Amino acid sequence: MKLIKVHGSKNYFFILDQTELSTPLKDEDLIAFTQKITSSKGLLGGADGVLVITTSTHPDALAKMRVINSDGSEASMCGNGLRTVARYLSEKFNQDNFLVETMNANLRVRKEKKLAEGVHTFAVEISPVSFNKSSLPFKNLGHKRIIDTFLPEIYPGLKFTSIAVPNPHLISFMSQKQIESNILEEVGQFLNSNNPYYPDGVNVNFAQILDKNQLFVRTYERGVGFTNACGTGMSATSLAFCLTKPQLAKFNTQISVYNPGGMVKVIVHSKPNYWMELIGNATFTEIIDIPENSLYDLDFSKAKITKTTEQKAYENFVTSLPHFNNLTAN
Known part of the structure; x- marks a missing residue:
């Protein structure tokens, strides 16, 4: 089984393709797996969450993405994560423009011109948009909508x-x-x-x-x-x-x-x-070969890790950005 450690704007995740497993993890196993692998004592220093790829039930979507946060909760969407999933699916199925099913919508993704040499780049749709308090939800603030x-x-x-x-x-x-x-x-x-x-x-x-x-x-x-x-x-x-x-x-x-x-x-x-188009990097930092049983056993000791060269290219891109050093100095 292969896992991939990835990031979009240094928002780090592990990609887990459930369609490659002989026995996909059930939700309770996914939560335990995510909490373990993303912790600071997990694998490769942890991450913000796990991006889970499953077969889509929508005929026009190439696959489905689920987002499990580091605390085990599930997010309805993740724009930085979707870019990395888009790249993974693009390379797996040799497609550059397609739909990915998420919790609330099928979202258009596409391969984009690289932001810089060696920086793989994808554009993803961010939608639907709502301002209603029931969609957020919020209460006790005296407003039906909160805008400025x-x-x-x-x-x-x-x-x-x-x-x-x-x-x-x-x-x-x-x-x-x-x-x-x-x-x-x-x-x-x-x-x-x-x-x-x-x-x-x-x-x-x-x-x-x-x-x-x-x-x-x-x-x-x-x-x-x-x-x-x-x-x-x-x-x-x-x-x-x-x-x-x-x-x-x-x-x-x-x-x-x-x-x-x-x-x-x-x-x-x-x-x-x-609706918005979010355009940014989709960087693969490490490829992890691991026995499938280790995912259930929460044992990462048998993981074989191959580091890519993509992080260096991304760091070169970041240091070349105007404003960046001044903004992040503190």
């Missing part, structure tokens, strides 16, 4: 926008000093523990506007905590950017979104409904 709104219950002096894409996100634009403070950790931990406002938790994104069509985003991810990048978070933040700062962000135009793990491009579309 002060929420003193959550934090004084900050305006927030809340969007499901379909993962739930809470977004605030602020200064670099505020982003570098402990506000994000405070808000992220509060809203992802027992609280009266987001009962199921929420991904919290703090964004700094760098220039026209340029952002820096940090994310506290539900089920994970601080992460180098969140694909749906960067997509939702780009949509909020276009909606609330129209003098600085344009629809149907590439927005450069920097993050602690690098940079992606997001194109926000408004027709026929809101």
